[in-house]
Every structure is written in C-alpha cells, then in structure tokens.
Amino acid sequence: xxxxxxxxxxxxxxxxxxxxxxxxxxxxxxxxxxxxxxxxxxxxxxxxxxxxxxxxxxxxxxxxxxxxxxxxxxxxxxxxxxxxxxxxxxxxxxxxxxxxxxxxxxxxxxxxxxxxxxxxxxxxxxxxxxxxxxxxxxxxxxxxxxxxxxxxxxxxxxxxxxxxxxxxxxxxxxxxxxxxxxxxxxxxxxxxxxxxxxxxxxxxxxxxxxxxxxxxxxxxxxxxxxxxxxxxxxxxxxxxxxxxxxxxxxxxxxxxxxxxxxxxxxxxxxxxxxxxxxxxxxxxxxxxxxxxxxxxxxxxxxxxxxxxxxxxxxxxxxxxxxxxxxxxxxxxxxxxxxxxxxxxxxxxxxxxxxxxxxxxxxxxxxxxxxxxxxxxxxxx
Amino acid sequence: xxxxxxxxxxxxxxxxxxxxxxxxxxxxxxxxxxxxxxxxxxxxxxxxxxxxxxxxxxxxxxxxxxxxxxxxxxxxxxxxxxxxxxxxxxxxxxxxxxxxxxxxxxxxxxxxxxxxxxxxxxxxxxxxxxxxxxxxxxxxxxxxxxxxxxxxxxxxxxxxxxxxxxxxxxxxxxxxxxxxxxxxxxxxxxxxxxxxxxxxxxxxxxxxxxxxxxxxxxxxxxxxxxxxxxxxxxxxxxxxxxxxx
Numbered sequence: 001x002x003x004x005x006x007x008x009x010x011x012x013x014x015x016x017x018x019x020x021x022x023x024x025x026x027x028x029x030x031x032x033x034x035x036x037x038x039x040x041x042x043x044x045x046x047x048x049x050x051x052x053x054x055x056x057x058x059x060x061x062x063x064x065x066x067x068x069x070x071x072x073x074x075x076x077x078x079x080x081x082x083x084x085x086x087x088x089x090x091x092x093x094x095x096x097x098x099x100x101x102x103x104x105x106x107x108x109x110x111x112x113x114x115x116x117x118x119x120x121x122x123x124x125x126x127x128x129x130x131x132x133x134x135x136x137x138x139x140x141x142x143x144x145x146x147x148x149x150x151x152x153x154x155x156x157x158x159x160x161x162x163x164x165x166x167x168x169x170x171x172x173x174x175x176x177x178x179x180x181x182x183x184x185x186x187x188x189x190x191x192x193x194x195x196x197x198x199x200x201x202x203x204x205x206x207x208x209x210x211x212x213x214x215x216x217x218x219x220x221x222x223x224x225x226x227x228x229x230x231x232x233x234x235x236x237x238x239x240x241x242x243x244x245x246x247x248x249x250x251x252x253x254x255x256x257x258x259x260x261x262x263x264x265x266x267x268x269x270x271x272x273x274x275x276x277x278x279x280x281x282x283x284x285x286x287x288x289x290x291x292x293x294x295x296x297x298x299x300x301x302x303x304x305x306x307x308x309x310x311x312x313x314x315x316x317x318x319x320x321x322x323x324x325x326x327x328x329x330x331x332x333x334x335x336x337x338x339x340x341x342x343x344x345x346x347x348x349x350x351x352x353x354x355x356x357x358x359x360x361x362x363x364x365x366x367x368x369x370x371x372x373x374x375x376x377x378x379x380x
Numbered sequence: 381x382x383x384x385x386x387x388x389x390x391x392x393x394x395x396x397x398x399x400x401x402x403x404x405x406x407x408x409x410x411x412x413x414x415x416x417x418x419x420x421x422x423x424x425x426x427x428x429x430x431x432x433x434x435x436x437x438x439x440x441x442x443x444x445x446x447x448x449x450x451x452x453x454x455x456x457x458x459x460x461x462x463x464x465x466x467x468x469x470x471x472x473x474x475x476x477x478x479x480x481x482x483x484x485x486x487x488x489x490x491x492x493x494x495x496x497x498x499x500x501x502x503x504x505x506x507x508x509x510x511x512x513x514x515x516x517x518x519x520x521x522x523x524x525x526x527x528x529x530x531x532x533x534x535x536x537x538x539x540x541x542x543x544x545x546x547x548x549x550x551x552x553x554x555x556x557x558x559x560x561x562x563x564x565x566x567x568x569x570x571x572x573x574x575x576x577x578x579x580x581x582x583x584x585x586x587x588x589x590x591x592x593x594x595x596x597x598x599x600x601x602x603x604x605x606x607x608x609x610x611x612x613x614x615x616x617x618x619x620x621x622x623x624x625x
Contacts, residue, residue: 179420181412261416277410277437278464312438324438325462325489329406341407362406364442367458368491375495 003027004138007043009070010053011063017091018051020119023131033063040073044083048138050074052110054092067092071109078197085145085196087111087137094118108201111137136254140203143250144169144196152194163188169203171249178259181213183337203250211313212339214247214257222300222311222321223263224288225281230298237288237297241266280309281321302326305346305372315345317353328369329362330354346372381474381596383418383425383432389589390415390434393561396586400579404572406440406460411560413437425472431480433468436560443488444573455493461571462487465560476557476600482506482520484563488571501525504558509620519621520601521552554622556601561593 003025008018011033018028031042033056043050054067071088078085091114112133120126151165166188170178187193187202211219220241221228228234245262247255267276271287279287285299300311300321308323315322316330327343335341344354349361349369361369394411401408414436424430443459468481484504492498502522509517525547558566568577580586601621608618608625619625 179416181416181419261413261420264413264417265420275435275437275466278466324407324440325487337412340409364458364460368460371457371491371495375497 004048004134005029005046006134007031007045007047007050009033009039009043009050009067011056012053014051014053014116016121017116017119020121020127021130021134022124022127024135026134035063036065036070036073039070040077043070043074044077046084047086049087049089049134049141051089051091054090068109075109075197079195085141087134087141087200088197089114089134089137091116108198108205111197111200111204133254136251137200139253140251141196141200144199148194148196148199162194166194166199169199169250171247171252173246173248173259173262174244179261181338184213200250206336206339208251208255208257210339210342211260212336213260215260215263216314216319217256217258218319218321219260219314220245220258220263222314223260223276224267225276225279225284225299225309225311226288227298227300231296233292233294233296236292236294240292277310277312277324281311282309303345303347305350305376313340313343315348316342316359317348317357318345320345320347329365330359331362381592383422383472383474385592386432386434386474387415387418387422389561389592390418392585392589393564396580396583396589397564399583400576404441404444404576406442408439410437410439410464414560428471431468431470432472432474433466434560435466435468437464439463439564441567441572443490443571444576445490447573448490448571451490453492453494453496453498457491457493457495459488459490461567462489463563463567465558465563467559474559475596476598479506479557482557482559484558486563486567504555504563505552506557509623515550515552516623517552518554518623519617520555520557522555523549523552525549554624557597559593559597561590562597565590 004027006018006026007029008014009031013030015028015030018026029045029047031039033039052067052071056063056066067090071090074083074088077083088110089112090110094115094117114130118126119130147166147169151162154161154165163185167177167180167185170180172178184207193199193202207214215223217238218228220238221231221234224237226234226237241258241263244266245258246252247257247259264276271291272279276284281299281301285297288294289297300309302309302323303315303318303320306323306326308325310323310325311321312324313322313327314320315327322343322345324343328346328349330342330344332339332342342359344359346369348354350373354361360366390411394408394415397405397408397411414434417433417435418425421430425432439462441461441463443456443461445456445459448456448459462485464483464485466481466483467479469475469478470480471478482504483506485501486503487499487501490498490500502524504520504522506520507517508519556562565577565580568580604617604621608622
C-alpha cells in the first residue's frame with residue numbers, strides 16, 4: 001500500500017489525532033484555513049484524501065465560512081474534472097457533528113464522518129480501524145476513477161456498455177458477474193451519476209450501509225441461525241461461504257459484506273430445500289453441524305423481549321438477531337428497492353439507541369413496543 | 381403460463397403492493413427475494429434444469445384492529461399478519477395440473493385488550509391422499525393451527541397457553557389452491573378490510589394478474605369438480621379434490 005497524501009484542513013493542530021490513525025502510511029499536509037479562495041487553491045493540490053474540519057473559527061482563524069461550504073466547492077470542481085476526485089472525510093468534535101447531521105443536504109458530500117473524540121490515543125484496534133477505513137476509501141476512489149476513465153474513454157454513445165463496464169465495481173462472484181436488480185443497474189445508466197464521488201456515495205450509502213442485496217456478517221450469522229459470539233467454529237462456515245457469497249467489489253477491504261441471495265442459493269444447493277426463513281435457528285444449526293461435522297456451533301437465541309427464533313434481520317444498533325415476527329420496525333423513508341426494511345430490538349429501544357441516531361418506530365410497532373414494555377414491567 | 385410471464389407478474393405484484401406501504405403493508409422483502417430468485421434462475425427453469433418455484437417468506441401486514449373487534453380475547457390493540465407462500469411446479473408450467481408443492485401459512489400475532497400476546501395460524505396444504513390417512517384429506521385443504529402454533533408449544537422460550545381452546549388437526553377444510561396472488565387477495569379480503577380490498581381490486585394491473593392466475597389455478601380445479609356431475613375421465617380427480625363426493 002503506497003503512502004496516502006492526506007490534506008488536513010483544520011484550524012487547530014491535529015497532528016496528534018492524525019498520528020493515532022494506524023495501519024496505513026500517511027503523509028500529512030496540514031492546511032490551516034486562511035480565506036475561501038486561498039484555501040480552495042491550496043486544496044487543488046495532488047492529494048489522495050482530505051480530512052476536513054467542520055468549524056473553522058474556533059481556534060483563532062478569522063474565517064466566516066464552515067467546512068461544508070469548502071467541501072461543496074471542492075465537489076463541484078471535482079465533478080467538472082478540475083481537480084482529482086478523492087475521498088473527503090469530515091471530522092469534528094461530537095457536538096459539531098450533531099449539527100451537521102441535522103443539515104441533510106450536506107450528507108452526500110463526504111465519504112465518512114469521524115468524531116475526534118472517538119480516535120483513541122491508546123486503543124490500537126480502534127486506531128487500526130480508522131486506518132483501514134482511510135485506506136479503503138483511498139483505494140476505492142482510485143478504482144472508481146480508473147474504471148470510470150476506462151469506460152468513458154471508449155467514446156461510445158452506448159450507455160449499456162458504459163454501465164456494464166461500471167458494474168465491474170461490484171466485483172465478481174464465484175468467477176461470474178453477480179446478480180444485480182434492475183434498479184441498481186439503472187443508477188449507472190444516468191450520465192449525471194457518472195461522477196466519482198456520486199458513485200462512491202452510492203456504494204457507501206445505498207449499497208453497503210444497510211442490509212439488502214448485501215449483508216453484514218452479523219446478518220449472515222443470524223440467517224444461518226448461528227450465535228456469532230459463542231460459536232468458535234463460525235470461521236469454518238464463513239470460509240465455505242467465501243468463494244460463493246463474499247462481496248469483493250469496491251470498498252470491500254473495509255466493508256465486509258456477503259451477497260444475500262448467494263447465501264440462500266448456497267443453503268438450497270448444499271444443505272436443504274427448506275427455505276432458511278422457515279426454519280428455527282436450532283434446525284438450521286443442526287443441519288450445518290451435520291454438513292460440516294462441527295461440534296462447536298451454537299444456535300442464536302432470542303434476546304430480551306423477544307421469543308421468535310426464525311431469525312432473519314439484525315438490530316440496526318445492537319446487531320442481535322431478530323425474528324420478523326417480533327422485531328420492531330423503524331421508519332425508513334430513504335429505503336431503496338434493493339434494501340431490506342430496518343428493524344431493532346426491544347433493548348435497543350429501551351436504551352433509546354434509535355432516538356440517538358434519529359430513528360422512530362413505525363406505526364403499530366410503537367404500540368406493540370409500549371404494550372410489551374408494560375407487560376415486562378409487571379413481570380409478565 | 382411460463383416462467384417469463386411468472387416473472388412479469390411477480391414484479392408487477394410488488395409494484396402494486398408497494399403502494400400500500402402507507403397503509404396496511406409492512407414488509408414485502410419476501411416478494412423481492414422471490415422475484416430476484418426467478419430472475420437469476422430464469423434460464424435454468426426454462427430449460428428444465430430447475431423447477432419453477434415461487435417461495436415468498438414472511439410478507440407482513442398491519443391489520444386494522446378497529447375492524448376486528450369481534451374477537452377473543454376481547455379488545456385487540458394491535459395485530460400483524462405474516463404470510464408465507466411456497467408453490468413449486470413439476471416443470472415450467474404455471475398451472476394447476478403441474479403443481480408439485482404448495483403451502484400457504486398465515487399467522488396473526490395480536491395483542492389483546494389486557495395486553496396479552498395472542499396468536500392464530502391457518503395453513504393451506506397440498507396433499508395427494510395415498511389411502512392410509514385416518515381422516516379426510518382434500519387435495520387442497522385448510523387447517524387451523526398448523527405447524528407454526530404447534531412448533532411454539534415445543535419452543536422453550538414461548539409458553540403457549542391454549543386456555544379453553546382446543547387445537548386439533550381436524551377438520552381439513554376443502555379450499556381452492558392459492559398461489560401468492562390468490563393468497564394476497566385472500567388476506568386483503570379477509571383481514572385488511574373492504575376499503576383496502578376495493579383499492580387493490582381497482583388496480584388494473586392486479587386485476588389482470590389475478591384473472592390470469594385464476595384461469596391457470598382455479599379454472600381446472602372447478603372444472604374437475606364440475607366433471608363429477610358431467611361424468612367422463614376427468615371425474616376421477618374430483619374425488620381427490622373433494623373426498624366427500
């Protein structure tokens with residue numbers, strides 16, 4: 001992995017924060033804010049990534065604009081090809097980020113949002129995670145830029161072949177092109193979307209962020225009925241799924257995902273013609289143990305406030321497995337066709353984790369939660 | 381009807397039901413997955429390497445509880461219905477005569493006025509009687525309770541108290557076969573209320589789909605039954621459909 005030239009646009013000295021990002025070679029170029037035009041000029045340099053602060057006048061700099069204004073300008077120039085398209089990571093103190101997340105229009109401008117307080121000066125694992133995310137973003141943008149250039153340089157008016165070229169960004173699956181629903185392919189047919197950061201945002205926010213066509217590891221385990229934390233032999237099953245189900249497309253170095261349909265196909269071909277969703281976790285694990293000759297695979301059990309064991313979803317906040325029959329559905333207005341609905345657990349709601357992230361319970365599910373809460377309070 | 385037409389109608393069905401997300405539909409993920417499955421296996425199915433199969437798991441609906449107040453225990457506060465429909469054909473012909481497997485599971489989870497959690501489940505089964513059964517098995521029959529409720533009896537996490545209610549496998553009630561379209565129509569007409577059903581039936585896409593499906597799945601069913609009275613070779617299937625003839 002080559003060294004990442006990182007522009008750090010911040011009004012305070014953050015070298016100690018940046019030094020805490022481990023596992024990746026970084027060459028930092030600090031750029032304290034001076035004036036809008038001057039800052040834009042400096043940021044047009046040859047960088048692999050940019051780390052941008054939100055509030056630029058807290059430490060003495062006399063500027064009247066905030067980080068999002070600069071980012072918007074940069075993205076316009078990137079879209080026009082005036083400057084190279086690179087990942088932009090927004091970082092700030094937690095209170096500032098809360099303000100940022102309320103400003104929905106800025107959501108599609110940055111590729112990651114880091115809270116400065118979360119970068120620990122001592123926890124190596126956490127530091128490596130930030131490093132891995134940075135590396136993945138940088139590699140991902142490089143791949144997107146290369147693929148986009150290769151496709152558009154062919155100078156054909158054939159949108160289909162452009163789009164087919166870009167679909168390579170999804171990686172291959174078991175030596176072939178993965179299945180993609182029409183609505184995903186449609187995205188690549190619109191010329192306005194063929195801008196590197198728009199494509200990057202599409203992958204990060206619409207394909208990788210929520211379960212649907214792709215699944216997180218905890219969701220794969222839930223659908224196979226496996227208790228991830230207590231099964232030391234999970235890796236045997238995961239290895240078997242690697243070639244047949246693993247997502248190897250852009251950003252996959254950091255975002256571990258599996259193709260959801262491939263899991264179902266794999267189950268049907270290798271284990272049973274009974275659909276996974278129709279079996280309890282116990283039945284699923286018994287079948288897997290038999291197939292692989294395993295002893296130490298433990299079935300997932302319902303968490304507090306739940307009783308169903310035909311797990312399908314995972315709690316958005318806790319990652320605990322949820323049976324559709326007693327999962328609590330959240331309002332998800334930006335849901336895309338290829339995404340699942342989002343659900344959470346009783347405990348997560350009790351701990352108000354959904355509220356902290358700006359989610360609300362859907363319709364009757366709120367009613368059902370309140371009744372359950374009453375009942376459990378009464379020891380029912 | 382072949383695999384291509386099946387793919388088309390499943391896709392259209394999804395579009396039709398998407399419009400009910402604001403009212404009674406809660407989760408259509410199972411329909412999406414069934415559609416994606418057909419799209420992926422289209423080639424294999426059309427050359428006979430794989431059978432035509434539509435497996436829709438756990439569609440969920442929110443019931444209009446104010447319209448279901450004549451129920452016990454009294455005073456339903458909230459109710460959700462989960463629908464699973466699995467239909468498989470011997471080949472790629474979507475038709476009554478080619479059905480090799482058909483299961484419909486309808487499960488309602490409701491919370492009563494006294495905050496009690498309650499359940500009911502109906503199961504539509506396809507069964508060709510082999511003569512050794514103790515009780516009547518119409519070719520397509522409904523059973524109350526079914527596997528889902530019985531399974532919860534053995535689930536250590538759930539204490540299923542049937543109270544004074546008796547749950548038997550009998551009777552097995554004769555009913556026309558239902559695929560995903562017919563099952564959805566059934567759910568709307570029996571559980572979601574007149575207004576929603578009217579709205580569904582007012583959609584020309586749905587009307588066209590259900591007409592097609594009824595012609596493939598119901599017409600042969602009823603013609604076999606009618607042939608009991610008109611005589612002829614077809615009359616034999618009538619007894620399998622209705623053992624009480």
